[in-house]
Amino acid sequence: MNNERKIYGVAALFTKPDDIINAASKVANDGYSKWDVNTPYPLHGMDNAMKLKPSKIGFITLFMGLCGAASALMLAYFTNSIDFPLVIGGKQFFALPAYIPIAFELTVLFATVSTVVAMLIIFFKFPANNHVLHDTPYMKKVSLDRYGIVIESADPKFEQSKVEELLRSFGPESVEIIYHKEEVKFPIFEPKFISFLILTAIVVSAGTYITLNKLMFMVPFNWMMYQDKVMPQSRTELFEDERGMRQPVEGTVAKGFIPYTYIGIDEPQEYLSNPLLPSIDNLKLGEKKYLTYCSPCHGNFGDGDSRLKGQFPNPPTIHSQRIRSFDDGRLYHIITIGKNIMPSYAAQISREERWAIVNYIRVLQKAKNATTSELEMIIKETGTNVAN
Amino acid sequence: MSVDYTIEPPVVHGRLSIAQIEEMVVKPLDTKPDKKFYIAITISGTFLMIGAVLLLITFYYGIGMWGNNQPVGWAFGIVNFVFWIGIGHAGTLISAILFLLRQKWRTGIARFAEAMTIFAVMCAGIFPIIHTGRPWLAGYLMPYPNQHGIWVNFTSPLVWDVFAVSTYLTVSLIFWYTGLIPDFATLRDRTTSKVKKTIYSIFSLGWRHSHRHWQHYEKTYTLLAGFATPLVLSVHTIVSFDFAVSILPGWHTTILPPYFVAGAIFSGFAMVVTVLVFVRKIFDLQQIITLDHLDKMNKVILATSMMVGLAYGTEFFIAWYSGVAVEQFAFLNRAFGPYTWAYWIMVTCNVLFPQLFWFKKIRRSIPMMMVIVILVNIGMWFERFVIIVVSLHRDFLPSSWGMFIPTLYDVGILIGSFGLFFTLVILFTKALPVISISEIKAVSDGAQPSYHGGENHE
Structure with a gap:
């Protein structure tokens, strides 16, 4: 067991929002760069106190929104004007006013989905469930009703004693040192994992087999196709000759047709x-x-x-x-x-x-x-x- | 009962601490469901099963089981669709428009209203799909390159509808989930159960309440609200285009989009009040979902009721003013034709009864508001019935007039949709925090910095 665990950073907890704003602005003024504030909800004025630059996420929204509008119009143009031109209601092939509703909807769809995805993945680098701060007493408290500040050891100005002194000077409720977690190893050849893999393989292959061979060929609602009546080309027990259809009576003449009566005559x-x-x-x-x-x-x-x-x-x-x-x-x-x-x-x-x-x-x-x-x-x- | 409207009442009553608020909101998730819960879910589940069985029979034998027939080809299926979509609109209105207007009181009800939006849109989405008669071919509604070599008709309001409703559902879900991420983190950090912790961890995505995240998060939330606001207006506008773009007298009017949007907000608020009254009582949330909230919502109901009333009057005026005989007939037929009862139920429930909300006593009385909002729900369902069925049953040609009589299956599937809605609502109240924990903490007393220097401030 390694007793000298690596320090992630030093954290302080406050009970009043005013205190954390004060602490944050002092830490920002001291020139630290790798530090963060954790609060159970966003605090007014914290952006200024932390000297954060305005969020640039709006540019992604703008760009993707325009992409949404353009793709809707191009799809409508390609389908209704090039690939399958069709005059509908006397409108032009490219009926712009009629495309505006869909262009608007796709603008909203592209803009919102991409904003959220960009926020989570690009800005926040989520999912991040293995972050050091998780499962610490510090995290549990800021999740509830405390306001925390943490200065990371990765900061170039970080010196443990100095940072602790600085944080204590703001009158916090408590100061704690957060250590890096010990690395957890996940052995692959565990019986549980192997059996999970086998089970997954069975379920997936059985599911695939049933889908491709049975489900895909299930005909829904085909009783219009197969009815309890004798069809012309089918076999039946009803008649002696076992044909579904009846032969015309001998000597029947089709409408408008004069039979050729010279069969059997040589000349x-x-x-x-x-x-x-x-x-x-x-x-x-x-x-x-x-x-x-x-x-x-x-x-x-x-x-x-x-x-x-x-x-x-x-x-x-x-x-x-x-x-x-x-x-x-x-x-x-x-x-x-x-x-x-x-x-x-x-x-x-x-x-x-x-x-x-x-x-x-x-x-x-x-x-x-x-x-x-x-x-x-x-x-x-x-x-x-x-x-x- | 004296309420002073000149001062802004506190959003959370009783000067609760932040920890107490969280405790109150999370309590239904931590406790085992009680008897009331099981009774409620049994009733809603029974309704859901009735609907499911009748729907399966409909699938088996075809939609000939319904009352739809010429000339009324659109009946309960479309009526219910428009009704449920309308219910959904209140949620987005509360969560997005009131957010942009900086109405702090929205925080107590926003999460719940958003959830109702999603469930209502789910109920709504079922109806056009089963109405097509071949629900397994619903994929044809999407433009995709196919063997037939054909595309959807982008100039058709029905295709606009597909895009509008599916976008609305997607955006509502994303908006809802974005709001839930910090709450999942809070739940993850307070729970002691290992299984729950795993589930909450997955959905929280590793949120750690970092202010560097809150900054982007708030910006994103504002942007989402900014997009959801025109979206909610566009969705019911496009739903109304299904009717307004046709040439049928009674449908072919330009007033339909604003009239539909006002009606949607009206019915949606009525449904939110209906459900909230029960939820605040059952889960002891009276201090967070206060009478002030219900009072404000009833004012919105009153305002939208008068908008809807104005639309009813305008329709009659324009029918007379246009001088078009069939148009005039269509409206006279609504008021005095064979479906006159439906029209007058609609007018009474939507315009007359909500006028009682002019009285402060009635606005703040739970039993009275329950009666009125349920009447509003009934009235708004009949509004769609009047617009759709009554316009269709007598149009240009008297020789093709007919009557629509709903069958057991029509009614049963409508009941089933209510069952689905309330089942989802009940499950939601037990599975997720019905109030946004991080938002309600942020608007409680003393939650924000005072900028008095931090000293001697209480």
Whole structure:
């Protein structure tokens, strides 16, 4: 045990406010710098007696208040004028009068919070629960109804005997010497601490697990979503086919839809004739639909050169003599119900579009198999030279 | 009963020493709660539970449980919100405005009034959130970058409200805590219990009554009061904008902001008096919360009552003077329509009864003031009911008129909010000093230096 404890300072207690003011002004005049007065409440005139400079905390309030106003206005400007401009109530994108309430509130919020935080942390260096003065009889008395003054040993002018003499000259109730506390060690590997750590780890990990895996996926109030009724795509025991939805009665015809009655007939051309004229608009429509739906397998020009690189067997060319001899109705029939491996395209391509494709197929067939005399006619009509 | 108003009465009666004052204030914290405490907390806790159960049922089935329906979409939820926010305003007024005006008598009641502010704002904050019907989506009220790519509407009074109320709660809490720091230090130094000492040490942050700290502390406190003063005025102004910015007859008036602020102070003071009368009796604080305090508060109630009365009259005058038919109808409908009883309850309780405070005897009589302030509380609740529900139930189109009938859930949740408020107040009286110890010491007799030289002064 070290008997020579370090002195923190010398303290004196007074019972009357006038005495402490007197003591403080004398100590200040004597040129001490590291000393303090502790009183249970602020005393009028103590600032002058201690020769304290006016508090500068107001500058922080001013600066942060202006920051609050600026950030409110900038947030409103960014959101309502740049990121998501929206005309509301016929106001401008930057409606300054409407932003003033929020600018004011944020000014107050920033200013007050930062003032208090700055006071506690920057000015007072809090939290400071391990300060030497805590738990001394001196502290307990100034906390109640005594007025104390303490001159620290860290002061350059500090000499224990001289300071004691000075303080006694003010007629205090008592003078005491305050020593530094012995350093308290907190061993880390104490069983209590270790078990506390383990417990914290368990609680935190369990909490995290439950939050992330259970709580986050809890759907509140979902009984609008799940109701006691059979939904179209769901399975049910109610019907024999276990489908939630009912199939239409056989022979049902959809509104505005004439059924295609030639399924199963090989050559319906005698009933089907092309209703579309090979006008430019129709041919353009046919080209577009041909390139979309037909060209992946049949090739851009109908040569049967599939782009699918053998994933499906290539279809035959449409330029063969056999296919060229097909009627429009037969080509339409093939697109509608399919042939061999080719499926029906009735679902994807409307009737009019199918006829337009047929017309376009005719154009392709003509273009690939034109005779010399036909080419000459075109040159004559248009005045251009195909060879150029 | 002779009171001389020409001299300033001492803030603390009975020439108590500083140590005696501290003893008196701290006593409820050091003693075990008695029977009265348990009875009080049982009653308020029962109210709180009623509200909580009905609120849970509301959450489970949705706000269809309430009486709100077209055309009255805003009813008890918003009425209670405005009512509680108004209650809160008295606390900030006492702690900030009276501080700036150097009214020493505020010290006896400021801490308590501030606490009531915080509890009232908590009660108020519940209502708009449950009123949305989906309280778990309340976060949408804040502007934050989100997946939807949209922002809140900064030109909307409802968004102003969110900012105003949350700022008000934060600033009130900080103001309150700043005032509590020296008291926590005092409690830390006087307690003998190790657990209590640890708790008080944590909250005192190591305050050591240093005058180098007091200097900044006083400056900060003044700055906070300076900010809280315009803040309290702005909060109820913005609450009134929720109505004034709309085009509904009865709401669309420029008088609403000052009228709301006056009403808030009025109702808040009434609530503070209601609670203080009990607290000073139960905790034997009659020497610190004196009859002089209550007398002064009743004068404020009288003054604000007449302001509110003036506003009622002005509204009628402007409705007539504007020459707008729907506006005139809205006010005639208030006074003589289907909700005429609500209007006349409001006028009687808010304007007529407080006039009794002109008499000194009534101002200083505890039973009489209890009756009047409770009537004021009722009247002020009905004022918000009249403004909100009665304006909504009959607007421009007679074909869409309707009536609002509150359900059990509406009433139960209102009772629950009172339960929450009083439970918090009761717990506060046992957990923290209800009077600021350092402030009340500073204004007691002989606490400040006399500058007579310090000799022979008594």
